[in-house]
Every structure is written in structure tokens, then in C-alpha cells.
Amino acid sequence: MHDYGLSHGRPAMRDITYEPELDKITLLDWENSRRWPELTPQGWDLLIFVHSYFGEDNLPISYLYAMMNGYSSARTARDTVLHVKEILRKHEYLL
Numbered sequence: 001m002h003d004y005g006l007s008h009g010r011p012a013m014r015d016i017t018y019e020p021e022l023d024k025i026t027l028l029d030w031e032n033s034r035r036w037p038e039l040t041p042q043g044w045d046l047l048i049f050v051h052s053y054f055g056e057d058n059l060p061i062s063y064l065y066a067m068m069n070g071y072s073s074a075r076t077a078r079d080t081v082l083h084v085k086e087i088l089r090k091h092e093y094l095l
Helices: 041-055 061-071 077-090
Strands: 016-019 024-027
Touching: 041 061, 041 077
Parallel strands: none
Antiparallel strands: 016 024
16 A cells, blocks of 8 residues: 555554455555654554554554564665654654
């Protein structure tokens, strides 16, 4: 999705469904605006998605690794991850 210049706006884990028999992912509840102007739409998506993992109870760390491994297959993933890291470094008090 990010490779095509699209973003979800708030890709929390609760807004994503997976149908294993079809190997199909569906994104629900699309948002129209970002709340942190420094981040690109793709950076916002990545930050919210990872943040939503930590908001869930008792998920194995392997889920986070699987999420990031899947995301890393996107052409734009590396640039997006570096962008988010750069913004978070500017605001290290948030970490």
C-alpha cells in the first residue's frame, strides 16, 4: 500500500482482518487525517501500527517480528522506518 503512495491513517491491529484460507488482508476504518504533521502519511501508519501492538495484551513478540518482516518487503519500508526514527530522535522525550 505504501509503495503506491497510499496510507491508512490509523492502522491499529483491531482495524486489520486476515482470512488465512484466501491469504487476504483487509484494512478497516480508514482515517482521513494525520495528527503529527512532521510524519509522512506512511510514517504515521507505521508508528500507529507498531504502537497498536504494544496496546494489545499478551501478544507474543513473534507477532511484532512477523509484522515488521512483512512490512520490510515493501519497496518504501526502509525509507519509512528511517524517517520515523529521525522524527522520534527529535522528540526523544516521548520515548
